[in-house]
Amino acid sequence: MxxxxxxxxHHPEDARIMHRQIxxxxxxxxxxxxxxxxxxxxxxxxxxxxAIDVPRxxxxxxWRALKAARSALKxxxxxxxxxxxxxxxLLFRLPRRRPATVWDxxxxxxxxxxxxxxxxxxxRPILPGLVRRIESRAERRxxxxxxxxxxxxxxxxxxxxxxxxxxxxxxxxxxxGRNRVVYVGHLSAARGAAELVELGRRLLPHGxxxxxxxxxxxxxxxxxxxxxxxxxxxxxxxxxxxxxxxxAEGAIxxxxxxxxxxxxxxxxxxxxxxxxxxxxxxxxxxxxxxxSLVERSGCGLVVPFGDVEAAVRAVLALRDDPAGAAEMxxxxxxxxxxxxxxxxxxGDFVGRxxxxxxxxxxxxVEIGVLEAWHAI
Numbered sequence: 133m134x135x136x137x138x139x140x141x142h143h144p145e146d147a148r149i150m151h152r153q154i155x156x157x158x159x160x161x162x163x164x165x166x167x168x169x170x171x172x173x174x175x176x177x178x179x180x181x182x183a184i185d186v187p188r189x190x191x192x193x194x195w196r197a198l199k200a201a202r203s204a205l206k207x208x209x210x211x212x213x214x215x216x217x218x219x220x221x222l223l224f225r226l227p228r229r230r231p232a233t234v235w236d237x238x239x240x241x242x243x244x245x246x247x248x249x250x251x252x253x254x255x256r257p258i259l260p261g262l263v264r265r266i267e268s269r270a271e272r273r274x275x276x277x278x279x280x281x282x283x284x285x286x287x288x289x290x291x292x293x294x295x296x297x298x299x300x301x302x303x304x305x306x307x308x309g310r311n312r313v314v315y316v317g318h319l320s321a322a323r324g325a326a327e328l329v330e331l332g333r334r335l336l337p338h339g340x341x342x343x344x345x346x347x348x349x350x351x352x353x354x355x356x357x358x359x360x361x362x363x364x365x366x367x368x369x370x371x372x373x374x375x376x377x378x379x380a381e382g383a384i385x386x387x388x389x390x391x392x393x394x395x396x397x398x399x400x401x402x403x404x405x406x407x408x409x410x411x412x413x414x415x416x417x418x419x420x421x422x423x424s425l426v427e428r429s430g431c432g433l434v435v436p437f438g439d440v441e442a443a444v445r446a447v448l449a450l451r452d453d454p455a456g457a458a459e460m461x462x463x464x465x466x467x468x469x470x471x472x473x474x475x476x477x478x479g480d481f482v483g484r485x486x487x488x489x490x491x492x493x494x495x496x497v498e499i500g501v502l503e504a505w506h507a508i
Contacts, residue, residue, distance in 0.1 A: 133157075133162045133163070133213045133214065133485070133486060133489050134162070134163045134165070134211055134212045134213050134214075135157055135162055135163065135164055135165070135212060135213065135214045135215075135216065135485065135489075136164075136165040136166075136167065136205070136208035136209045136212040136214070136215045136216070136231075137149065137153070137154060137164060137165070137166050137167065137168075137215075137216045137218070138166075138167040138168070138201070138204070138205055138208060138215065138216070138217045138218065138219075138222055139167070139168050139169075139217070139218040139219055139222070140167075140168075140169060140186055140187070140188060140189045140194075140197040140198070140200075140201050140219055140221060140222065141188070141189050141190075141218070141219040141221065142168070142218055142219070142238075143169075143173050143175070143347070143370065144166070144168040144169060144170050144173055144175045144177070145173075145175055145372045145373070146218075147296075147298070147373035147402070148218075148236075148238065148279070148296055149168075149218055149236075150166075150178075151299075151372075151373055151374060152297075152298075152474050152478070153216070153236075153294075153481065154166065154178075154181065156474075156478035156481055156482050157482060157485070158180055158181070159478075160482045162482075163182075164180070164181040164182065165181065165182040165183075165184060165208045165209075165212065166181045166182070166183050166184070167184045167186055167201070167204045167205055167208045168183070168184075168185075168186065169185070169186055169187060169188035169197070170183055170185045171185050172187055172188035173188060173370075184204050184207055184208050185204075186200045186201060186204045187200055189219070189221060191350065194221065197221075198221060198224070198225060201221075201222055201225035202225040202226075202227065205217075205222070205225060205226065205227050205230075206227040209227055209230045209231055212230075212231050213231050213232070213489040214231050214232050214233075214234065214485055214488060214489040215230050215231055215232070215233045215234065216233075216234045216235075216236055216277075216485075217233065217234070217235055217236070218236050218238060220235075220263070220266060220267075220270075223235065223266060223269075223270050223274075231489070232275065232488050232489055232490075233274050233275065234274065234275045234276070234277055234485070234488060235270055235274045235275070235276050235277070236277045236279070236294070237267075237276055237277065237278050237279060237283055238279050239279070239395060239399070240280075240282075240283060240286065240394065240395050240398070240399070264286075267286060267287065271287050271288065271289060271291075275291075275488050276289075276291040277291065277292055277293075277294050277484075278291050278292070278293045278294070279293070279294065279295065279296055279399075280293065280295070280296075280398070280399050280400065281293050281295075282398040282399065292480075292484055294477065294480075294481050295400075295472075295477065296400070296402040296405070297405060297472040297473060297474045297476075297477055298373075298377075298402070298405055298406050298409050298468070298472065298473075298474055299374075299409070299473070299474050299475070300409040300465070300468045300469045300472065300473040300474075301409070301410070302469065304411065304462065304465065305381055305410050305411030305412075305461065305465055306381055306382050306411065307382075307411070307454070307457070307458040307461060308382065308383060308384050308385070308411070308412060308413055308450065308454070308457040308458060308460075308461050309382045309383060309384060310384060310451050310454065311339060311340055311341060311384070312340060312341040312342070312343055312382075312383050312384065313331075313335065313340060313341075313342055313343070313383055313384050313385045313386075313387055313415075313447055314342075314343045314344075314345065314379075314380040314383040314385075314386055314387065314407075314412070315328055315342070315343070315344050315345065315346070315386070315387045315388075315389075315403075316345045316346060316373075316376050316377065316380050316386065316403050316406060316407070317345075317346045317401075317402070317403045318346050318347055318348070318349075319344060319346050319347070319348035319349065319352055319356065320348065320349040320351075320352060321349070321351065321352055321391075322390065322391045322393050322395075322396070323389070323390050323391070324387075324388075324389030324390055324391060324417070325348065325349075325352040325355065325356065326352075326355065327389045327438060327440050327443070328342065328344060328365070328387065328389060329355055329356065329359045329364065329365065330440045331387070331389075331440050331443050331444060331447075332359060332364040332365035333359075333364050334440065334441075334444045335444060335447060336363070336364060338448060338451075340384065340447065340451065341365070341366060342364070342365040342366070343365070343366050343368065343379070343380075343383070344356065344365055344366065344367040344368065345368045345371050345376045345379055345380065346368075346369070346370060346371070346376070347369060347370040348367075348369075373406075377406055377409070377410055380406075380407070380410055380412060381410045381411070381412070382412075383412050384413070384447055384450050384451050384457065385407075385412065385413045385414065385415045385432070385433075385446070385447050385450050385457075386403065386404075386406070386407030386410075386412040386413070386414050386415070386432075387415050387416075387443070388401045388403050388404050388407075388414065388415070388416040388417065388422060389415075389416075389417055389435075389443060390416075390417055390419060390422075391417070391437060391438070392417070392419070392437050396419055397419060397420065398420070398421065399419075399421060400421040400422060400425065401416070401419065401421075401422050404416055404422045404425065404426065405425075405468055405472045407432075407464065408429075408431050408464030408465060408467060408468040408472070409464075409465065409468040409469075409472070409473075410465070411461035411462060411464065411465045412461055412464070413431060413432045413433070413450050413457050413460040413461050413464065414426050414431055414432030414433070414460075414464065415432055415433050415434075415435060415443060415446045415447065415450075416432060416433075416434055416435070417434070417435060417436070417437050418434050418435075418436065418437065422434075425467075429463055429464060429467040430459075430460060430463045431460050431461070431463045431464030431467060432460055432464065433446040433449070433450070
């Protein structure tokens with residue numbers, strides 16, 4: 133099977149796209165063409181794939197990437213049996229003649245608009261309704277694949293869920309250490325960037341360092357750079373997921389201080405499962421899915437939203453009880469290996485795509501609200 137995979141929004145090394153889905157397809161013997169922003173992200177493509185480079189869509193700078201996307205996808209689907217797109221923006225750039233097409237729904241797009249600082253105020257009231265209309269049109273014309281069970285409620289038909297699990301080492305990870313905590317993932321205001329900086333400041337007198345591993349939104353980068361210059365934390369920027377998780381091993385705790393916003397309220401933060409997979413105790417805010425998993429499995433501690441002092445107390449409690457922290461880490465690893473190990477889901481994912489590749493979709497997605505979306 134020949135598969136074309138496309139994104140103009142995500143990093144080419146995105147864990148879900150590259151290191152779970154594309155890797156599973158390659159391991160099953162399928163051929164991959166990958167349309168992604170390699171140059172803009174300073175990435176050299178895996179030699180096993182055919183790479184087509186496009187600009188990256190970021191903030192309000194999206195038109196150049198959108199303009200390049202149609203021709204790139206048209207090249208990518210030549211002789212392809214299946215097309216997978218990962219961005220709602222690409223629904224406007226699908227080639228008119230194309231193979232069976234899948235939209236991999238990564239997030240609750242309408243809810244996520246609340247956290248997009250670059251959106252003009254005048255558009256905010258109309259965008260959620262616009263997104264719901266786009267989703268409804270796409271559902272009637274494409275195959276959909278969802279990253280969360282909760283996303284089912286946004287659609288009328290049944291669609292398979294491909295969860296954001298991870299690769300869980302079978303070996304028992306090293307026990308938590310006593311001198312650093314970590315955050316792995318994208319950094320933004322809604323993901324607790326300000327709280328993380330303040331946490332780093334308050335932990336420093338206790339001899340505990342904060343490692344931040346991930347790219348950041350433009351509005352929080354100056355704060356992170358200033359904190360690093362002051363010696364409050366170490367910010368490594370974007371690191372491919374497989375390397376980032378190795379860097380995280382041995383931390384006192386893995387942090388997930390996400391805010392209570394609609395896009396996070398009904399989703400499982402992937403970082404929580406990733407910390408568990410590496411035997412790292414979790415410190416999370418009480419988002420329902422994360423809190424339920426942590427409390428049920430006994431793999432960490434839950435702290436109130438925005439309460440940095442509670443997060444400090446949680447980290448110090450874990451540091452001062454190494455045996456208890458090691459037990460939490462071990463429980464998290466056991467739970468992740470049993471229920472959240474990507475190889476256990478990869479076969480179903482590949483099988484569903486192979487099934488869909490036998491049916492072709494040739495009508496374009498005609499959505500009459502393209503200009504309004506471009507205004508984003």
